[in-house]
Amino acid sequence: MLKTLYDKLWDSHVVRMEDDGTALIYIDRHLVHEVTSPQAYEGLRLAQRRPWRADSIVATADHNTPTTDWDKGIEDPVSKLQVDTLDQNIKEYGAKAYFPFLDSRQGIVHVIGPEQGATLPGMTVVCGDSHTSTHGALGCLAHGIGTSEVEHVLASQCLVQKKMKNMLVRVEGRLDAGVSAKDVALALIGKIGTAGGTGYAIEFAGPAIESLSVEGRMTLCNMAIEAGARAGMIAVDQITIDYLKGRTFAPTGDLWDRAVSYWRTLRSDPDAVFDLVVTLDGSALIPQVTWGTSPEMVLDVNGRVPDPDQEKDAEKREGIERALKYMGLEPNTRITDIRIDKVFIGSCTNSRIEDLRTAAKVVAGKRVASNVRLAMVVPGSGLVKAQAEQEGLDKIFVAAGFEWRQPGCSMCLAMNNDRLESGERCASTSNRNFEGRQGAGGRTHLVSPAMAASAAIEGAFVDVRSIMSE
Amino acid sequence: MEKFAVYEGLVAPLDRANVDTDAIIPKQFLKSIKRSGFGVNLFDAWRFLDVGQPGVPFKKRQPNPDFILNDARYQGASILLGRKNFGCGSSREHAPWALTDYGFKAVIAPSFGEIFFNNSLKNGLLPIVLSETEVDTLFHDVFGFPGFKLTVDLENQRVATMDGQKSFNFDIDPFRKHCLLNGLDDIGLTLQHVDEIKQFEAQHQLNQPWLFS
Numbered sequence: 242m243l244k245t246l247y248d249k250l251w252d253s254h255v256v257r258m259e260d261d262g263t264a265l266i267y268i269d270r271h272l273v274h275e276v277t278s279p280q281a282y283e284g285l286r287l288a289q290r291r292p293w294r295a296d297s298i299v300a301t302a303d304h305n306t307p308t309t310d311w312d313k314g315i316e317d318p319v320s321k322l323q324v325d326t327l328d329q330n331i332k333e334y335g336a337k338a339y340f341p342f343l344d345s346r347q348g349i350v351h352v353i354g355p356e357q358g359a360t361l362p363g364m365t366v367v368c369g370d371s372h373t374s375t376h377g378a379l380g381c382l383a384h385g386i387g388t389s390e391v392e393h394v395l396a397s398q399c400l401v402q403k404k405m406k407n408m409l410v411r412v413e414g415r416l417d418a419g420v421s422a423k424d425v426a427l428a429l430i431g432k433i434g435t436a437g438g439t440g441y442a443i444e445f446a447g448p449a450i451e452s453l454s455v456e457g458r459m460t461l462c463n464m465a466i467e468a469g470a471r472a473g474m475i476a477v478d479q480i481t482i483d484y485l486k487g488r489t490f491a492p493t494g495d496l497w498d499r500a501v502s503y504w505r506t507l508r509s510d511p512d513a514v515f516d517l518v519v520t521l522d523g524s525a526l527i528p529q530v531t532w533g534t535s536p537e538m539v540l541d542v543n544g545r546v547p548d549p550d551q552e553k554d555a556e557k558r559e560g561i562e563r564a565l566k567y568m569g570l571e572p573n574t575r576i577t578d579i580r581i582d583k584v585f586i587g588s589c590t591n592s593r594i595e596d597l598r599t600a601a602k603v604v605a606g607k608r609v610a611s612n613v614r615l616a617m618v619v620p621g622s623g624l625v626k627a628q629a630e631q632e633g634l635d636k637i638f639v640a641a642g643f644e645w646r647q648p649g650c651s652m653c654l655a656m657n658n659d660r661l662e663s664g665e666r667c668a669s670t671s672n673r674n675f676e677g678r679q680g681a682g683g684r685t686h687l688v689s690p691a692m693a694a695s696a697a698i699e700g701a702f703v704d705v706r707s708i709m710s711e
Numbered sequence: 712m713e714k715f716a717v718y719e720g721l722v723a724p725l726d727r728a729n730v731d732t733d734a735i736i737p738k739q740f741l742k743s744i745k746r747s748g749f750g751v752n753l754f755d756a757w758r759f760l761d762v763g764q765p766g767v768p769f770k771k772r773q774p775n776p777d778f779i780l781n782d783a784r785y786q787g788a789s790i791l792l793g794r795k796n797f798g799c800g801s802s803r804e805h806a807p808w809a810l811t812d813y814g815f816k817a818v819i820a821p822s823f824g825e826i827f828f829n830n831s832l833k834n835g836l837l838p839i840v841l842s843e844t845e846v847d848t849l850f851h852d853v854f855g856f857p858g859f860k861l862t863v864d865l866e867n868q869r870v871a872t873m874d875g876q877k878s879f880n881f882d883i884d885p886f887r888k889h890c891l892l893n894g895l896d897d898i899g900l901t902l903q904h905v906d907e908i909k910q911f912e913a914q915h916q917l918n919q920p921w922l923f924s
Binding site (some may be wrong): 253254256257259261265266267269276277279280288290292295296304305317319320321322326360363364370371373374383386388389390392393396397398399401403423435436437440456469471496499500503535537556559560563577596604654655656661673675677678682 | 729744765878915
């Protein structure tokens, strides 16, 4: 039978299946962070259970950690308790690897997993975090789970699941210079909506995807959840294999060779049937900017904010009106007339070395506009930060007026001190523009790293391609 | 987990699509290491005029009179009526914890964010999918009739008005239904299959030894 990549990953992890399709799925890699794990460990403790396989666990503290003044530790006592609780749980129950606060390899869990070679093709990967879909870029089945499921995986190494449907998103053509995986993700969500992928595992394929780096693929898979799909994935190819070779937890020697020959089978069979196929023309894509409070409220950079009077559907009209009010925008405003107060380059979507290189290239030799109160770069991990510093990117950012911070989730969700004040408008490379996401009353516009960098320089959104050609 | 049987409750309408888990329970309240106490901050940014911080007592807060749950007529509501894609966004289980802690037993909507949907089922909060038309009807009724209540009958997979005039059937995964009706926790059930898991694991290790090195 012809199989999709998802079919193959699913089939190779079914421990048992009930008649109604409810299955027990074996989990290979369990990523753990401080926010969604304390109640799971507590549950384990109360039931007097132990982790089934501690060496499947890779853990880090990322959501609560500060991005400045690391010498002062974590000042917020509530945040500190959560991070300390993770320290204690890992100490008590063990892990394959733990990158605690202050470790030089600490960082956003979805950045460090692939970076360490701790997420590999063919694996099932879970984490109590919806952006676990990121790891599917390596040809694995990766999705977010809730805290009860975190406990379930700790206790049994398995998850109770029903198989999702298969969706293929084919991106034809070539992306223009200045158009990135982030723009593909936003354009897709604009097309199918934030619930368009609900119930599906999405495989991204097509020439535009094949030519993306693994880091770009991670950006795309990261945002599968914003399209409603818990899992996004991309077939293994030479780019995947080259990315993994030599990473800390990647296999070596004979095992590497065996692994690679297996990994090369991790692609959908030609003519495998998908329940739904969506096609995008990559060549026609231009940089995207969200204008509203849902990732599906997105426009081409040369677009205008919608006018609710033009919307016939009452529910949609109300949604537009509510979003315009929250975002402080008038109907028909040009995207390029929207001026910003802050810029955030970071998050599990866009904080890897290539993202920082792209942004640095845009800002090199320029200055952050005077109306921008704060422009910050938060590398995805300690290793990304060190690499960027070795390449001198930090100096480029600082010379342009950016703050160069310590790694973590930071202002993507503002659990630490990095946040928007009420009414502040931000060009952000993160993944969610929900009300209050980056701080109560804060206004988020999701963009690519190149677009965030160019917005910082211009003080307003601008088509980065026009700056690049200067 | 508490058993879910036939349940009657006052309905509160939340008439907006794409209610995300950041809205259900904002990030500043995720720092707790407990499972309880999230109800006072349910929908915090919508429910209160002041910006919520952990540990601030309820009586010091300024309720937003325009938010539906602050309307006197919906006090004590235990069934939440929502629009499409309810619970989209993050995987935080704090969202169903906040809803149940507040007092909700069921959420009715045309569709749900998938992770939220699963998380709810594991916490005795019943997410009920009805069609857009059925949900429209219910919104009409709840706005039209103060004190509007519904009966949720999980066994028979039916939501009905108290006078029995209107009733709507809903689907639920049989396994999930069984767990809810009997208050069963997944882990105990899964661990009945320890031998199969071990057997699978041994074979998996033979097939892909690099996953175990």
